[in-house]
Amino acid sequence: xxxxxxxxxxxxxxxxxxxxxxxxxxxxxxxxxxxxxxxxxxxxxxxxxxxxxxxxxxxxxxxxxxxxxxxxxxxxxxxxxxxxxxxxxxxxxxxxxxxxxxxxxxxxxxxx
Amino acid sequence: xxxxxxxxxxxxxxxxxxxxxxxxxxxxxxxxxxxxxxxxxxxxxxxxxxxxxxxxxxxxxxxxxxxxxxxxxxxxxxxxxxxxxxxxxxxxxxxxxxxxxxxxxxxxxxxxxx
Numbered sequence: 001x002x003x004x005x006x007x008x009x010x011x012x013x014x015x016x017x018x019x020x021x022x023x024x025x026x027x028x029x030x031x032x033x034x035x036x037x038x039x040x041x042x043x044x045x046x047x048x049x050x051x052x053x054x055x056x057x058x059x060x061x062x063x064x065x066x067x068x069x070x071x072x073x074x075x076x077x078x079x080x081x082x083x084x085x086x087x088x089x090x091x092x093x094x095x096x097x098x099x100x101x102x103x104x105x106x107x108x109x110x111x112x
Numbered sequence: 113x114x115x116x117x118x119x120x121x122x123x124x125x126x127x128x129x130x131x132x133x134x135x136x137x138x139x140x141x142x143x144x145x146x147x148x149x150x151x152x153x154x155x156x157x158x159x160x161x162x163x164x165x166x167x168x169x170x171x172x173x174x175x176x177x178x179x180x181x182x183x184x185x186x187x188x189x190x191x192x193x194x195x196x197x198x199x200x201x202x203x204x205x206x207x208x209x210x211x212x213x214x215x216x217x218x219x220x221x222x223x224x225x226x
Contacts (some may be wrong), residue, residue, distance in 0.1 A: 032212035038153075043118075043202050043217030051212050087153050093213035098143065098160070099171075100215055105153035 002027040006090045006103035014111050019077040021106050023064075023090035026071065031092040033057075033066050033073040034100070038087045047075075047088070080110045115139055118203050118218035125193055126226050133188045133221045135203030143206040144186040145215070148172060148199050155202070161186060193225045 007022040025033065032051045036044040048057030050066035050073065057064050062077045073090060090103040116137040125131060137144070142163040147155045147170075157170030161180040175197070176190050186205075190197055203218040 034214070036215075036217075041219075043204075043219045044155075044215070045217065046214055049212065049214065089155070095212070097213060098162070099157060100213055102155045105155075107153065 002031065002092060002094060002101045004090050004092055004101050004103040006088075007106050009087075009105075009107040010109055011106060012109045012111065013080055015082055016079045017110075019075070019080045019084075019108070021075040021088055021090075021108070023073045023075065023103060024071050025073065025090075025092050027092055027094060029095060030068075031094050031097075033064070034091040034093070035062070035064055035073070035075050036089040036091060036102075038089065038105070040086070044089060080108070082110045082112050084108060085110045116203060116205055116216050116218040118201075118221050120221060121219060122222050122224075124224045124226065127192075127194055129193050129225075131190050131193055131223070133201055133203075133223070135186045135188070135218055136184050137186075137205045137216070137218075138184060139205065139207065139216070140183060141205035141216070142183065142208045143213075144180070145204045145206075146170070146176075146178060146186070146188050147202040147204065148174065149202055149220070150199060159188065193223075195225045198223060198225050 003026045034049045035047040037047045048059040050057040053068035087105045119134045146159040156172035158174040159178040204215040
């Protein structure tokens with residue numbers, strides 16, 4: 001079945017450091033891939049998405065590239081801020097599918 | 113901006129009480145979902161709906177029930193709450209007509225059963 005594996009946290013960085021959160025997936029066909037973010041006390045919100053191989057999703061300085069050859073969708077940001085402290089979820093959805101498969105989440109702490 | 117609402121945001125109740133968690137969306141989305149989020153953050157799908165009068169059980173067995181009488185409304189009910197039901201409950205919806213199933217989430221209800 002489809003699954004998502006993401007880097008365990010917590011990840012602790014200093015402000016302006018480079019961020020990478022690894023995500024790999026298992027799926028048949030060509031799923032769509034997502035990163036969602038959850039700030040304290042809130043629900044999840046979509047951060048970025050990619051719907052086909054080699055697509056790069058980007059938003060708020062975050063980027064992720066859909067790599068079919070390595071079945072990966074790693075999240076990166078060049079310079080994190082304290083306000084980026086949150087939980088990040090990698091997710092996939094099969095084309096035409098109904099359910100979204102979420103990774104276990106990675107908590108990020110950014111220190112000033 | 114997504115418009116999906118959950119009430120109450122926080123609820124503390126005693127064992128054995130019947131509770132209903134409300135979820136409403138004003139976007140006209142057909143697909144709606146309930147997730148249970150454990151303290152380790154992982155999300156578990158407990159119910160979903162394709163549209164009015166459609167409800168399905170999710171991947172995680174739950175003692176809760178849901179109904180979908182109106183497109184915009186997808187309440188979740190626990191007939192007799194127990195401490196094991198203590199969790200964060202997240203409601204979500206997805207617009208029809210797109211292939212990639214982007215989900216819009218409400219703010220969540222944090223339930224504590226004493």
